[in-house]
Amino acid sequence: MERPTSVTVFGVLNIVxxxxxxxxxxxxxxxxxxxxxTPGGYAPSDAVVGMYESMETPxxxxxxxxxxxxxxxxxxxxxxxxxxxxxxxPWGRSLSIVYAIYGLIxxxxxxxVNYFIVWRPMLDTLQGVGGPxxxxxxxxxxxxxxxxxxxxxxxxxxxxFMFRPHVKRAFLPPDAPPLPET
Numbered sequence: 001m002e003r004p005t006s007v008t009v010f011g012v013l014n015i016v017x018x019x020x021x022x023x024x025x026x027x028x029x030x031x032x033x034x035x036x037x038t039p040g041g042y043a044p045s046d047a048v049v050g051m052y053e054s055m056e057t058p059x060x061x062x063x064x065x066x067x068x069x070x071x072x073x074x075x076x077x078x079x080x081x082x083x084x085x086x087x088x089x090p091w092g093r094s095l096s097i098v099y100a101i102y103g104l105i106x107x108x109x110x111x112x113v114n115y116f117i118v119w120r121p122m123l124d125t126l127q128g129v130g131g132p133x134x135x136x137x138x139x140x141x142x143x144x145x146x147x148x149x150x151x152x153x154x155x156x157x158x159x160x161f162m163f164r165p166h167v168k169r170a171f172l173p174p175d176a177p178p179l180p181e182t
Contacts, residue, residue: 004170006161007085007093014082014096017154021075029068060117067110074102090171097162103155111148119144 078099084092122137161167 003088004166006164007088007167007170010096010158010161011082011085014078014085018075018079018082021071021078025068025071025075029064063113074099088170093162093171096158100155100158100162104152107148107151107155114144
């Protein structure tokens with residue numbers, strides 16, 4: 001059977017997203033532990049200092065180490081899944097499904113942890129401050145919320161397409177009985 005276009009698209013997207021993940025996760029960790037930025041030599045605001053202090057707690061350090069390790073493993077799995085999809089290997093489809101489920105779990109857990117560890121302490125620090133610091137934080141909060149919602153898009157689409165009948169058929173061995181039409 002010829003490879004469905006959606007399998008090619010998701011195979012390539014899996015590979016591209018995996019490479020981005022393998023690049024961005026370590027860089028993000030380095031930046032996170034670099035300390036608060038001091039643009040132009042000015043001292044960072046109390047809110048920025050509070051955010052970095054909240055990321056120095058034992059819980060957040062452990063969470064960060066585990067999520068980084070799991071993120072790198074997930075990116076490697078996504079890379080393998082992309083290659084498997086392009087080669088029409090059944091394990092490529094299965095691994096894509098497992099990654100999509102992982103992606104949905106992360107899309108739920110990450111904003112919750114970030115809210116309690118990063119956003120809530122910053123909200124407490126900025127309460128009643130007003131001005132540019134509070135406005136900037138609100139923009140970051142809205143952007144983070146929209147970004148968290150967008151984290152659902154790829155895993156949901158991946159699941160939808162991996163369960164489409166013509167995609168499932170493409171991964172069957174040539175001598176397998178046909179799937180029932182639904």
